[in-house]
Amino acid sequence: MARKKKDVSLIENNPNLKKLSLYISIVDYGQSENIIKIFQRYKSSMQFVQNGTGTAVKAVRDILGLEDNRKEIIFAFVTNDTVEDLRKELDAYFLSSKRNRGIAFTVNLNSIIGAKLYHFLSNTI
Numbered sequence: 001m002a003r004k005k006k007d008v009s010l011i012e013n014n015p016n017l018k019k020l021s022l023y024i025s026i027v028d029y030g031q032s033e034n035i036i037k038i039f040q041r042y043k044s045s046m047q048f049v050q051n052g053t054g055t056a057v058k059a060v061r062d063i064l065g066l067e068d069n070r071k072e073i074i075f076a077f078v079t080n081d082t083v084e085d086l087r088k089e090l091d092a093y094f095l096s097s098k099r100n101r102g103i104a105f106t107v108n109l110n111s112i113i114g115a116k117l118y119h120f121l122s123n124t125i
Contacts, residue, residue: 043082
């Protein structure tokens with residue numbers, strides 16, 4: 001008895017599905033709440049924060065006038081059509097004050113297994 005192959009619809013063939021990216025922001029300790037609010041305005045389905053530590057030694061931090069090397073790393077899943085607008089808003093946030101320092105970048109997600117997971121990450125549940 002031959003098994004029928006399922007017709008798998010790829011994201012490239014389905015105009016209703018949007019490609020996703022993982023947006024990663026590294027900011028000084030205490031700034032993650034402001035960054036998360038920006039992501040939420042752009043319908044990011046999920047954001048999580050990981051504490052981190054900068055790599056500069058105390059002597060270098062003293063020369064640069066940096067007192068604290070604690071960092072927060074924010075991970076957020078976003079649709080690719082919002083990446084450019086998010087970048088502009090994060091740029092504006094980082095430029096609005098000398099205290100708002102950080103770096104942000106995206107990683108394209110090439111594949112996601114499972115429709116439920118895709119709908120959760122793309123905030124289309």
